[in-house]
Amino acid sequence: MDETDPDGDLVRRIGRGDEHAAEALVARKLPRLKALAARLLGDAAEAEDIAQEVFLRIWRHAAAWTPGAARFDTWMHRVALNLCTDRLRRRRELPLPENWDEADDRDAPDAALIAGGEQARVTAALASLPDRQRQAIILTYYQELRNAEAAVLMGIGVDALESLLARGRRALRARLMEEGDD
Structure with missing residues (x-):
């Protein structure tokens, strides 16, 4: 086990293709990743998509990961944060619908x-x-x-x-x- 990084051993095992290590990392990290993404995006389904993408990247890049520069958890959070930021940017880039300025007869926001x-x-x-x-x-x-x-x-x-x-x-x-x- 890596003394400096509590996730180091799991990441090395994932890099060697160990599916049990991947399952253990997902069990350990998934709730926090989904919570981070849900709070940033305000959408549980999108949060699940982000978490899935983070774990895919971990699986793809675990073999190349080298301990020391930063904790694995820090890298993983950085990836999630970047993915969320990209999603938020794409939301802002969507064109407005033709009827965007029509009156909104839904309940008031404070309701x-x-x-x-x-x-x-x-x-x-x-x-x-x-x-x-x-x-x-x-x-x-x-x-x-x-x-x-x-x-x-x-x-x-x-x-x-x-x-x-x-x-x-x-x-x-x-x-x-x-x-x-x-």
């Missing part, structure tokens, strides 16, 4: 918040944050990564991450207080 309770309020407030702030909060609070690990995943310094966290928390607090006043 779902009132009906869904506190968790729905927090989820909606989190979704309203800019992408980088949302990523920082999800990685540190929901994925329970240390600031240094989250900063590496996001490709920024710890100071920049802490700034994103501070701005994100302020924005969440303001959004939740606004909704509480309604």
Whole structure:
């Protein structure tokens, strides 16, 4: 077993084609990967697609993985984060439908918040944050990564991450207080 990386032994075994090692890694990592993707994308089905793609990449690249540069878990989270970012970019690039400016006669957006309770309020407030702030909060609070690990995943310094966290928390607090006043 690799002393520096708790997943090192499994990854090496996967690199040799060990299906049992792949099953063990999936059992160990799948819930956190799906939770990360679901929080970033807001869609459970897309989160499952992302997790599946991450594990396919692990299977394909495990033989070439070399320990030491970064923990395997950090690399895996980076892959998931990149895939989620790509999905979010593609969503924004979709052309608007012809009737995009017609009146929307569905329930008001706050109706779902009132009906869904506190968790729905927090989820909606989190979704309203800019992408980088949302990523920082999800990685540190929901994925329970240390600031240094989250900063590496996001490709920024710890100071920049802490700034994103501070701005994100302020924005969440303001959004939740606004909704509480309604």
